[in-house]
Amino acid sequence: MEWRSEPVAETITCDVLVIGAGPAGLAAAEAAARAGASVALLDENAGPGGQIWRRSSSGLDKNARPFATQLSELGVRIVYSASVFDLPHPGVAWAETLDGVVSLRSRTTILAPGARELFLPFPGWTLPGVAGVGGLQALYKTGLELKQKRIVVAGSGPLILAVSHYFLQQRIEVAGIYEQASAANLRKFAFSLVSHPGKLRQALGMASTAGRISAGWWVKEAMGDRRLESVEVTDGTTSRTIPCEYLACAYGLIPNDELPRLAGCRLTSEGVWVDELQQTSEEGLYCAGETTGIGGVDLSLVEGRIAGLAAAGKQQEAKAFFPERQRHRQFASLMNNAFTLRDELRSLAADDTVVCRCEDIRFKELRACPDLRSAKLQTRCAMGPCQGRICGAALTHLLGWEHDRVRPPVSNVRLASMMAAGQSEIQDHEMEKQS
């Protein structure tokens, strides 16, 4: 078979390139455009809003719509269904779009690729009917029928309450909410909300979930013949079996740090390191939102504004948002402490539990390896379509393994797109040598 490259469909040149149209990217693009910069905004989704303001079958989310209107009035070039797969040099990015491969050239770049859910393997977690918490909500919003079904929500973090509340509002049966954090931690966190009135109001708005939460409980096993039929939950001393058709389970969020790592950005234990203006360790490359650390939508928005202004050269204006960011960072730190994961979750996977779902690799094969690199070489773990986004993060938690190196493409794109980008880079290099 002959592999063919294809011509580059378009080159977009702008002052500020924003990758990710979730709350952080939308706020960044708007701030940069208002500051007078020419801006391009890309997202691999088919519309704006990211995770929290995801488009549903009934249209754009009410929070994303005003951003979309303002951005088009400000002349921002917006490309949806565009996966950025490589950042070969500062100011250069490559994306695959519905029209082909697109080359992006910018003076500064803002990375806002958000976060994903953390899944920790337990027996039965690969059965049909078991999904992520935000994942099941997204499936419902895009058409999965959940009415007349019993759902168990489990895992950790405010997302499990937000999603349970959403399901209850939609009149979907939530058979139980199992939060692994202890009741004492939850009480402490609830009292601390007094100094964050906005968050307190949000929490009170989710009162419908209160009577259903079992704190200090987690899922031990998902059971069923061909699909999920019940789950066993435990508090470490007793267990219960709950019949259900769906289990929504995730242990909080982790930053999508592949693009920043590809660009060589420094990391911290929370996410991508940024200075006070949201600039990463790479000059001209900014990062905003959950990729710098998990902190909720308000922190994402303010970080986006600061990054947008700073990337457009308005550093003084950006500083006006520092106190607001500080307030949201304090809340983020309270939240992350309250939902620290308990040690028992490290020992849920049994020998024959599949950990790498793409390549079907079981826990016992992985335990024999010293690190992710050797697991990749010996078992093909983390070498499938998700490139370790699910199992890599789980293994960091279960076995303390470090991330492996990131290489392009960071998203699933066609070989022709990679070849087009590669050939164009070689031509540019040749031209530079000749001039």
Ligand SMILES: Cc1cc2nc3c(=O)[nH]c(=O)nc-3n(C[C@H](O)[C@H](O)[C@H](O)COP(=O)(O)OP(=O)(O)OC[C@H]3O[C@@H](n4cnc5c(N)ncnc54)[C@H](O)[C@@H]3O)c2cc1C
């Ligand atoms: C599955 C899920 C569901 C959630 N649901 C809720 C909820 O119901 N309520 C709530 O309060 N919080 C929710 N959150 C948390 C919420 O998403 C965050 O607090 C906030 O939205 C983060 O904003 P962000 O802009 O940093 O990232 P996101 O909203 O995640 O946006 C990042 C955007 O970047 C895009 N992107 C990533 N990589 C690329 C790439 N290579 N090329 C192009 N585009 C790319 C993604 O498509 C996405 O649109 C959820 C989180 C997740 C992971």
